[in-house]
Amino acid sequence: MPDTSPQLIDPAAPSEQIESLLTAVAAKPDASEGMRTMMQRASEFPNRLAAQLTGIALDPYGRQVADQFLDAYWSDEPRQQAALRATGTDREVIIGSGFHAAVYAAVRVRSGFGKPLVLERNDRVGGVFAMTARPAFYLNSRNRAGNAGLAGDQGASLNYLPGAPIQAANVSMAEYQTNTDMAFVIRLALAQFADVVTNADVQAVARDGAAVEVLLAGRGAITAGRVIDARGLGDPNDQDLANGTTILTFPQFMQRMAGMWPLRGVRRVAVIGGGDSAKCAVEAVLGIGPQPYMAAAALDSVDRVDWYAELPATCEGWQDDIRGRYQAIGRYLRPDRLGGRRLTVLQRRARPVALPGLGLVDGRTYDLVVVCTGNREADIDGLDLASFYEYTIAGSTLVVAREHYDLPAFRVGPHARLPFTAREREDGIADIPANAVSMFRTASKTAALAATLPAVTQD
Ligand SMILES: Cc1cc2nc3c(=O)[nH]c(=O)nc-3n(C[C@H](O)[C@H](O)[C@H](O)COP(=O)(O)OP(=O)(O)OC[C@H]3O[C@@H](n4cnc5c(N)ncnc54)[C@H](O)[C@@H]3O)c2cc1C
Numbered sequence: 109m110p111d112t113s114p115q116l117i118d119p120a121a122p123s124e125q126i127e128s129l130l131t132a133v134a135a136k137p138d139a140s141e142g143m144r145t146m147m148q149r150a151s152e153f154p155n156r157l158a159a160q161l162t163g164i165a166l167d168p169y170g171r172q173v174a175d176q177f178l179d180a181y182w183s184d185e186p187r188q189q190a191a192l193r194a195t196g197t198d199r200e201v202i203i204g205s206g207f208h209a210a211v212y213a214a215v216r217v218r219s220g221f222g223k224p225l226v227l228e229r230n231d232r233v234g235g236v237f238a239m240t241a242r243p244a245f246y247l248n249s250r251n252r253a254g255n256a257g258l259a260g261d262q263g264a265s266l267n268y269l270p271g272a273p274i275q276a277a278n279v280s281m282a283e284y285q286t287n288t289d290m291a292f293v294i295r296l297a298l299a300q301f302a303d304v305v306t307n308a309d310v311q312a313v314a315r316d317g318a319a320v321e322v323l324l325a326g327r328g329a330i331t332a333g334r335v336i337d338a339r340g341l342g343d344p345n346d347q348d349l350a351n352g353t354t355i356l357t358f359p360q361f362m363q364r365m366a367g368m369w370p371l372r373g374v375r376r377v378a379v380i381g382g383g384d385s386a387k388c389a390v391e392a393v394l395g396i397g398p399q400p401y402m403a404a405a406a407l408d409s410v411d412r413v414d415w416y417a418e419l420p421a422t423c424e425g426w427q428d429d430i431r432g433r434y435q436a437i438g439r440y441l442r443p444d445r446l447g448g449r450r451l452t453v454l455q456r457r458a459r460p461v462a463l464p465g466l467g468l469v470d471g472r473t474y475d476l477v478v479v480c481t482g483n484r485e486a487d488i489d490g491l492d493l494a495s496f497y498e499y500t501i502a503g504s505t506l507v508v509a510r511e512h513y514d515l516p517a518f519r520v521g522p523h524a525r526l527p528f529t530a531r532e533r534e535d536g537i538a539d540i541p542a543n544a545v546s547m548f549r550t551a552s553k554t555a556a557l558a559a560t561l562p563a564v565t566q567d
Contacts, residue, residue, distance in 0.1 A: 114220025114563070119271070120155035125181055125299045126273070132177045133164055139174075142167025158274050165279040165292055175241065178295050182233050182304050191225060191303045192330055197319040198565050200224040201332035202302070203310045203488070206235020207269065207547055208338040208521030208554050210294045213302035214271030215558035224336065226302045227324065229309035233298060234291040235340055239359045240366035243286035243398035245388035248433045249546055251285045253277040256552050259537055266548040270555040272297040284433060286398050287362075312489035313517065320515050323489075333564030335517040337491055338554075341483040341545060342523075354467040355460050355477045358385040365392050370400050371408035374475045378467065380458050381480035382417030384542050387434045389478045390415055394451065396436050413440075413451045416458035416469065431540065491517060493525065501560045508553035516564070520554045521545075 122130060134140045146163030153159040164170040181187070195201065200216070202209045205228035213224050232238050237247075249259070249266035254277070257264020267276035267285070273296050279289045298304050309325040313335055323329045344350075344357035352360060364370045377393045379386050391397040393410045420426045426438030440451035454470070460477040461468040467477035485493070496510035496519050507526050510519040518524075522545035528538040537543050 116220045117217060119218050119273070119300075120157050122157055123300045125178075126157070126161075126296070128181070129174055129177050129299065130160060133170055133173050136169075136173055139167070139170045139172075140164075142170045158278070161274045161296055162278040165274065171292060175292065175295070178299055179232065181299075182306050183231060188305045188308075191305050192308075192324075192327065194303075195225055195322075195330040195332055197317075197331060197333045198222070198563075199332055200334045200336060200564055201320075201322055201330070202226045202336040202338055203491075204228065204235060204338040204340055204523075205230075205233045205294075205298060205304055205306075206338060206340050206521070207237070207290070207294055208340070208523075208550065209235070209302070209336070210272065210297040211270055211551050211554045212336050212338065212520060212558045214269065214297045214300070215555045217301040218271045219559045221563060224302050225332075226298060226304040227308040227310055227322070228304060228306050229325075231306050233304055233306060234294045237287040237294060238291035240287065240362050242366040242401055243288045244362040244366045244400075245287050245392065245397055246284040246433075247287065247290060248284070248384050248542065249548060250433075251277060251280065251283060251289075256555075257548065258532070258535055259540075259543065259546070259548055260535060264548070266546070267293075268548070268551060269293055269297055270551055271301070273300050310488050313515065314490050315515055318516075320517065333516065334561070335491075335515065337488070337517060337519045337523060338521050339486060339488070339523045340521065342485040343483060344479070345482045345484050346479045349460055349479055351462045354465065354475065355462050355479060358389060358478065358480045361389055361392070361476075361478045365397070365400050368402050369408060371403060371410060374408070374410055376412045376414075376472075376474045376476075377410050378414045378416060378458070378460070378469045378472070378474045378477045379480060380416045380460065380469070380477065381482070382415075382419045383480060383482065384434075386415070386417060386478075386480035387437060389480055390437055390451070391434075393476075393478075394437070394440055411450065414469070414472065414474070415451065415453045416456060417453060418455055419453050421453040421455060485523070490515065491519075493519075496524075498526070499557070501556055506553070506556070509557045518557060518561075520557060521550050524550075526550065526553065 143163035150159040202224045205226045209226050252265050254263050254265040256268040276293050312323040314321050321329050347357050350357045379389050420429050423438050423442040443449040458469045466473045498507045499509045499511040510524045
């Protein structure tokens, strides 16, 4: 009988991948300045590794070198093959490499279990926050030091990744951090606590005796003892309307914003949709998002933004109805002294049509149309939502995930579509619909699942 009892590890001991990352950064004197400098304050950190990684994160060149190292490591084909071959009935497989994959892996390993294998369909690890390698949008959850907790608790960190080597609060002190700040924390956690294979698109999952067979597009099937389905919010709803040039989905637009002079020749823009993604897109074209690469107001200034959304159309209405994070947008709704204004909210639904070199919306032409109309689940055979029920950990009524009726498989994070708890309703958290998918709401639930599930061979 193999020993499946949890084996506690030292979380401050770098994994092989993190050790190689530290070596790669140390080998470049310009890139290791932050790491070396931060060691002067090493005693203020929980351990040496946290000081080293914080130093790297706070040094732009150090972070760039580390990010490039991680990408190269994860894309190495022989390493990927070895990781896929190492699967078996005693291994957990996580679908997706976002925030929730990192939470599960970190808490699982720190609870004494083996490293999960993370399968990511993209070539970049880190999920939604890693959709760009350069900063492209700001988070909507405030950057605060502290431990996990709910919104409204000034002492809690909303972007807290349980078990991670360093937290988002370690990597910058901006009130709202960039997507790449969060992505860096997620990527370090995965480098420390998981094996990751990129370009591994899970297509189907089926029972194989007591275990599961996981079928990957173009890479055959592997065996797992348990599947953690952390697919996130899915693909853009209206991606079929986008043409990749004049009509873009939110991820396509953000990838453009992270490239060189992204708004060159763009004078008139339409944004469709009123959620947080659309607000980030509007911030980007107005010049109040993160600074794009090689873009300057003298060269690249959008004159007119038409926003098709059910949102307040006046500055006053904006102040009354929209939460603090997005208040800066409201002042662009007020006409200037000459009566002109750059931003107009058109409170109606719209559908874009691609014309040669232009996008057409509601009879008006635009240089660029950004479609931000939400997401839909990306299908995997055998893991449809109807096959899962709400899962509570033993002795508790708190729903932390969804468990499959027939397979050793769990849905976690926003992908689990967990109902608001009574506590979250009482605290007003349910009043903001976007909170349904926020990290502070789901992180502790995924962490609780990871800390309490038995070893896979005991299922
Ligand atoms: C644009 C945007 C901004 C957000 N900002 C905030 C914020 O500021 N604060 C906050 O609290 N929350 C925010 N959220 C919510 C955020 O998505 C969640 O809180 C959380 O990060 C989701 O993490 P995840 O790991 O569940 O999913 P994701 O980060 O979406 O990761 C899922 C991963 O699964 C992969 N995947 C999907 N299907 C497959 C497959 N078949 N095979 C292999 N891999 C697959 C995807 O490629 C992706 O990398 C934001 C969401 C979006 C879309």
